[in-house]
């Protein structure tokens with residue numbers, strides 16, 4: 001009988017434990033079970049390092065991977081061969097060995113036939129899902145609007161699972177897992193949503209348990225800005241970086257930190273509420289009920305109020321892209337507002353730099369639309385606010401387009417877990 005691609009016992013990509021879905025709450029416990037402190041864990045740790053090196057460096061030979069992962073040639077063969085057999089990796093065309101001679105090397109890379117990951121983005125107004133290949137290609141994308149006033153959680157579950165089911169129907173192989181980026185507070189250990197602004201029905205929603213129960217696949221969830229960071233780490237400009245931070249601006253403001261090679265989450269995912277760090281004692285009231293949060297001065301709500309006060313056209317529709325266009329057209333007041341907005345974004349970044357010095361910031365969301373002019377303005381303010389240090393230059397870049405970044409990040413959550421990537 002032909003091997004069934006959807007048979008969970010047919011493929012042993014990673015730990016046998018992971019092939020059998022467990023109740024969502026148990027996933028955290030699995031990682032710490034004493035039985036995993038065995039030689040099989042050492043084996044999988046080395047494998048995780050090899051695969052991570054491949055993500056960080058791109059297509060590489062066995063010899064390069066062995067060196068990068070710190071394992072010997074025998075170990076590398078023992079790791080690579082099963083990954084080739086399972087079509088996780090493929091060998092490319094031989095590359096001449098160069099001046100040193102020796103056998104031509106065949107670079108290894110992720111197979112287009114490898115099992116995909118299902119990335120899901122849950123925002124107050126809609127759910128999106130897609131398949132992500134290990135090369136970071138997005139496929140089978142579906143969207144489902146969420147009702148503004150749902151009758152209860154069951155209605156959310158219906159829309160969510162319908163959307164994910166449509167995506168999964170396109171998968172040629174059983175996905176490695178489901179990763180969910182949530183536009184709200186989450187408990188990453190229990191895989192529950194704590195609260196989503198504008199969607200009170202999602203408070204306490206056990207999304208991990210619901211998806212694992214419905215689809216029988218491992219589920220990882222995290223806060224949207226942290227998913228952006230994970231996407232950058234695996235598929236974007238954070239590849240191979242030991243330290244960097246992500247800052248997302250738009251209707252809300254959030255961020256995440258990657259420090260010493262680890263995504264920093266805080267206890268149960270409670271860290272990283274950067275939008276609600278305080279930048280103005282006795283400042284404006286934030287929707288969280290407190291005063292002077294970074295979010296009150298560096299989001300679109302602030303920008304639109306100021307655009308109205310400055311007499312700019314269509315202030316209710318203004319964003320960084322339009323503001324830069326108005327400034328470049330010489331519209332009175334636009335360049336000044338752009339500079340103040342950039343400074344407001346920079347203030348929180350400067351605080352982060354002073355606290356943990358990630359030195360590299362990837363900007364996502366609205367400010368990306370403002371292009372180089374906006375990013376340069378933010379960077380200039382940060383450099384003005386942070387004392388310079390030799391070798392401590394602060395640099396900036398922009399993330400993938402908003403549509404892609406969150407879905408790649410959601411998929412990246414699954415990858416981090418599969419590779420035992422340290423939290």
Ligand SMILES: [Zn+2]
Pocket residue numbers: 275276286287288289290293295
């Ligand atoms: Zn706040």
